[in-house]
Amino acid sequence: MSELMMNLDGQEVSFQRDETVLEVAKRHGTFVPTLCWDERLDPFGSCRLCVVEVEGRRMPASSCTLKAAEGMVVRTGSEKLRKMQSTLVEMVLSENPDDECPRCRDLGSCEVHDLASEFKVGRDRFLGATSNASKDDSNPFLLRDYDRCISCYRCVRICDEVEADHAITMTGRGWNKGIATAFDGLLMGSECTLCGQCIYTCPTGALADKKMVGQGAVPGEIEVTRSVCPYCGTGCSINLHSRDGKMIGVTPVLDGPVNEGALCVKGQFGFDFVNSEDRLTMPLIRKEGELTPVSWDEALDYTSARFKSIRADHGPKAFYAIASGRAPGEGAYMLQKFTRAVMNSNQVDNCSRG
Numbered sequence: 001m002s003e004l005m006m007n008l009d010g011q012e013v014s015f016q017r018d019e020t021v022l023e024v025a026k027r028h029g030t031f032v033p034t035l036c037w038d039e040r041l042d043p044f045g046s047c048r049l050c051v052v053e054v055e056g057r058r059m060p061a062s063s064c065t066l067k068a069a070e071g072m073v074v075r076t077g078s079e080k081l082r083k084m085q086s087t088l089v090e091m092v093l094s095e096n097p098d099d100e101c102p103r104c105r106d107l108g109s110c111e112v113h114d115l116a117s118e119f120k121v122g123r124d125r126f127l128g129a130t131s132n133a134s135k136d137d138s139n140p141f142l143l144r145d146y147d148r149c150i151s152c153y154r155c156v157r158i159c160d161e162v163e164a165d166h167a168i169t170m171t172g173r174g175w176n177k178g179i180a181t182a183f184d185g186l187l188m189g190s191e192c193t194l195c196g197q198c199i200y201t202c203p204t205g206a207l208a209d210k211k212m213v214g215q216g217a218v219p220g221e222i223e224v225t226r227s228v229c230p231y232c233g234t235g236c237s238i239n240l241h242s243r244d245g246k247m248i249g250v251t252p253v254l255d256g257p258v259n260e261g262a263l264c265v266k267g268q269f270g271f272d273f274v275n276s277e278d279r280l281t282m283p284l285i286r287k288e289g290e291l292t293p294v295s296w297d298e299a300l301d302y303t304s305a306r307f308k309s310i311r312a313d314h315g316p317k318a319f320y321a322i323a324s325g326r327a328p329g330e331g332a333y334m335l336q337k338f339t340r341a342v343m344n345s346n347q348v349d350n351c352s353r354g
Helices: 021-027 079-094 102-107 111-119 154-161 197-201 265-269 296-314 329-342
Strands: 004-008 011-015 051-054 073-075 142-144 168-171 178-181 207-209 223-228 237-243 246-252 284-287 290-293 321-323 348-350
Touching: 004 021, 011 021, 021 051, 051 079, 079 111, 102 207, 102 246, 154 168, 154 197, 197 207, 246 265, 284 296, 321 329, 329 348
Parallel strands: 004 073, 321 348
Antiparallel strands: 004 011, 051 073, 142 207, 168 178, 223 237, 237 246, 284 290
């Protein structure tokens, strides 16, 4: 089968069948601004920032909904397009408050303010009426500041299309449009599972992690470390955000091979224990009725001696091992090998069974 080709900004580029012009442009490293687009969602075409010029068409077309075609000639960066896109960003900014954006401060620059910097525009030219008044919500995890909402509806769509929870929906028209739960109730009384997906698709500070807001500092002070969530054996990829040696929050890894940006409520918000003063920092052995800190060498020697004495005094059947569902396959293999070869017991199981 011959390779499909199109012309993108004067260069012949290949594309795959059913690929959109936006997908082709992004794959080839071409800048096309977006706000309503998320690669995990169906194309929506509402923000119109991704418009491109297509030879043979009178009007610019939305690249996120336009399928690439053999021989198509597309221009993405003309002066006319940049002026249109710049104006659209200005109009979006005009509905956002002029105070500090919590998303930019604590998690890195949000998409709206990234585009404002890219196009070098502000919010003053189109200042006027605003919509999406803030909504107080007593849930412990999600900050909902709809004064910053730009009505891209990515939060609603990811809740529907990816999570299939259908917990939030679009409501109202004109200046009264916004996001709400069924019967305009609170999140804790809705179908919301508090997975946090709406936070990390939101391109503004309208949605944020309550635990992380207010803990940020000067940009660059927050360290991000990629890791794996320990709560179960699924192996979801996460980013650990820390500052001054203290963990301040978790964000999902969008290119994680297992979770692809999705996390459960525990993986998203369940890491308060990391900073707990009750966490053990060294081994403890009970001496004269009191738990006493000891070195790792002493702790391991003590454990080895106890295993040997249990096997000698009570026989191999006194030893029973249960592997953790959070452990990798190598860990489970080592546990069963230790149980059978060292303790001479066949009594080994896994907590995930049954």
